[in-house]
Amino acid sequence: MPTRFFNTYSRELEEFHPLDPAGKRVKLYTCGPTVYNFAHIGNFRAYVFEDLLQRHLEARGFDVERVMNLTDVDDKTIKGCRQLGVRLAEFTKKFKDAFFEDIGTLRIKRAKDFPAATDYVAQMIEMIRVLEKKGIAYQAEDKSLYFRLSKFPEYGKLAHLNLDELRPGVRVQSDEYEKENIGDFALWKAWDENDGDVKWDSPWGPGRPGWHIECSAMATALLGPEIDIHCGGVDNIFPHHEAEIAQSECVTGKKFVRYWMHCAHLMVEGQKMSKSAGNFYTLRDLLEKGWTGREIRYALITVNYRLPLNFTFDGLSAARSALQRIDEWTERLKLHAGLQIPISEYFSTTLAGMNPKEATSYLLSKYKVVSGSELRKDTDGILAYGERFFDALDDDLNISGALSHLFNLVRETNRALDAGTLTDGQAVIALHVRNQIDSILGLSPDIRNIPAAVLALVEQRQVARANKQWAESDRLRDAVAELGWVVKDTKEGPKLTPKD
RNA sequence: GGCGGAGUAGCCAAGUGGGAAGGCCGAGGUCUGCAAAACCUCUACGAGUGGGUUCGACUCCCACCUCCGCCUCCA
Structure with a gap:
């Protein structure tokens, strides 16, 4: 089944094929945070x-090159640092650090690059110069440069x-009367006293970049003029x-993005989440409430x-x-398969690079659970759950459908465990499928090594239980x-x- | 006003022109020294409302209702 995504541009599901002639490299640009707050x-x-x-x-075998920008200069960051009376870089560093900590907490994989806008001002200026030469950018009376939408x-x-039907929104700034057209957006904002010491020199005088130009400049600098997928929230559309497309394509002459994907x-x-409604939560707020x-x-x-x-x-x-149900199931499978080591360990680097078949035979050779031919026969059904999981995701990341296959696998194998009909080989394969799925979901519990003291207590308790010393057994459970x-x-x- | 998205069980939520996935919660049961977990069974004769097409509609078409988003720097 081909991988299909809903492209905002066409408003249709489209088969995904990267630009890379080998069909392997995928250039992915994702709009990142403005680091003025958690x-x-x-x-x-x-x-x-x-x-x-x-x-x-x-x-699915693609080599994903993802870039996520950090907006570390804009109205809000400038306002924030001015209020605190600290330098912009100092102000934003705190929130950059927090951001990286947060994505770690949420197990979000690191992008290849996290370019900060302030590190790419030169590239932005260069793009604006090109636009100016082409007659697309113009300097208004306020010294700021704008993009001439009519071009x-x-x-x-x-x-x-x-555009002809656009109703002027209430948020149109009254101080932008210098623009030729109400829709023209800022490429470069001339410095004013509200900016304090936040300014860069440019051919047009001191100032700072407009918001849109940063993504065009950084995407182009790091991924080239043509990107496969560009993501963001729907509010960024x-x-x-639009501005990114306009800027980038006018500069490079190439189609900027092939697939646009936006989340609701x-x-x-x-x-609607808002501070005034009292339902505004940062990740930290939820962690404080005890959620992981x-x-x-x-x-x-x-x-x-x-x-x-x-x-x-x-x-x-x-959630x-x-x-917890998935955890219990995983532990049960591990015990059944006789694998007493942490799951992170036995499905670590060696297996990561293997396709399912290679991984399966590796497991078989390593743990000698059952003979190969016997295994194939009774594990095809288990492997099929994994295949269905990924097939569902091929359909525009249908996670609900995918999860139903995971839970069906959970139920099926639990049932077989209860009935005593699950083989060691099936348990290993179920673990393998579980791990493949988890490479997507990233939901494994944090691995914690069991302290020797705990293990000792559990062993004592097993002895007590064998002797039907229930009071002692309960005491040991409490001690644990x-x-x-x-x-x-x-x-x-x-x-x-x-x-927990 | 323009453009777009969505209404499926107590909550969350899929697929599908012909048997309405899955998760959570709830009830009963099996197992268990106890506890916990797990497993089994049950929980929408009906899909916002009203029409239409069809042998047959939750699925296609029309109308209406409701909710949500965007309409110039909010993911």
Whole structure:
């Protein structure tokens, strides 16, 4: 099944093929945060969606080159640093650091580059110079440079807006009367006293870049004039992405982006998230309430990116239950397969580069679970669940459909475990499928080594239980609990999970 | 006013012109020293409303209702 994505530009599902003649490299540009504050969960919905996209493309064998920008100069960052009386770089550093910490918490894979706007001012100036030479950029009375929209009739095609019918919005700045056309957007903003010491020299005098030009400059500098996929929130479609197209294509003469993908907004408890409504949450707010990164990730990732996501505490709670169920299932399989080492270890680097068949035979040789031919026969069904999971994601990242296959696998194998009909080989293969799926979902619990003291207590408890010394057994369970672990007796033996 | 998205069980949410996935919650049961987990069974005779096309519509068409987004620097 070919991978298909919904392209905002065409408003249709399109088969995905990268520009790379070898069909392998994918150039992905994703709009990143403006580092004037801690990012909120709405922001992270977009980043988690982009992470899912990247991981799925990688699972399908693509080599994804992703760039995510950091907007570290704009009205809000300038305002923020001026209020605190610190330098811009100092102000934004705090939020850049927080951002990286947050994406780590949410297990979002690092992009290849995280270019900061302030490091690419020279490239932006160069682009603006080219536009000026072509008669597309002009300097207005206020010394700022604007993009002459009349030179780019394509403007509005991504958003499907007819410019002639545009009703002037309430947010049109009254101080932009110098522009030739109300829609012309700023490429370069001339310095004024509100900018303090935030300014760069340019052929047009001191100032700072407009917002849109940074993405055009950084995308072009790092990925070249033609990008395969460009992502962002729907609110970026207009005007930001339109402006990017206009700037980039006027400079390079090439089609800037081949597939545009935008995620819908997030609501909180059915309401638009806003500080005034009291339902505005940063990632840190949720962590403080006791939710974990993977729970939040799950809640954000499990609704198709094109649908508005209603983020609720019920939803987080459901995420927690679902994850615990997957954890229990994983542990059960591990015990059954006789693999006593952490899952991260036995499915680590060696297996990462293997296709399913290679990985399967590796596992078989390593753990000698059953003979090969016997295994093939009774594991095809299990492997099929994994295939269906990825096939679902091929359909515009249909995560709901994909998850249904995971949970069907969970139920099927649990049932077989209960019935005593699951073979060691099937358990290993189920683990393998689980791990392939997790390479997309990134939902494994944090690996914690079981302290020797806990293990010793559990062993003592097993002895007590064998002798039917129930009081002693319960005492030992409490002792284990005091060390932060929960012990559960299963058919497969005692199972330890960290107490959250 | 223009453009676009969405209405499926208590909540979240898929696929599909002919048997309405899956998750969470809930009820009953099996297992278990206890606990927990797991498993089994049950939980929408109906898909915002009203029409139409069709042998047959949740799915296609029309109208209406409701919600949401964008319309010049919010993911």
